[in-house]
Amino acid sequence: MRALGLGVIIEVGLVSQFKVGDHVSGPWGMTEYAVMKDKTLDKIDLPPGVEPLDFLNVLGTSGLTAYFICYPPLLSVSITITYLSI
Numbered sequence: 001m002r003a004l005g006l007g008v009i010i011e012v013g014l015v016s017q018f019k020v021g022d023h024v025s026g027p028w029g030m031t032e033y034a035v036m037k038d039k040t041l042d043k044i045d046l047p048p049g050v051e052p053l054d055f056l057n058v059l060g061t062s063g064l065t066a067y068f069i070c071y072p073p074l075l076s077v078s079i080t081i082t083y084l085s086i
Helices: 052-056 061-070
Strands: 005-008 023-026
Touching: 005 052
Parallel strands: none
Antiparallel strands: 005 023
16 A cells, blocks of 8 residues: 655665665555665654654645645746737
């Protein structure tokens, strides 16, 4: 089953951009362990006072969805279409 998840790197390959202990998010689904390519993972830098689980709600995709629903004027773009008649 597909799902976005949070995890901690426990082992890396020779050319990996991650190191053991890095917090990451990625689409590994409902599983306890996964072997993933670097390009499918996003590193999470935890600010002071933030728990990794916060990235599944207010700091993650659910929080971004709620933000853009509540504040749509910040993203509105004015487009002017001009028709030329000859």
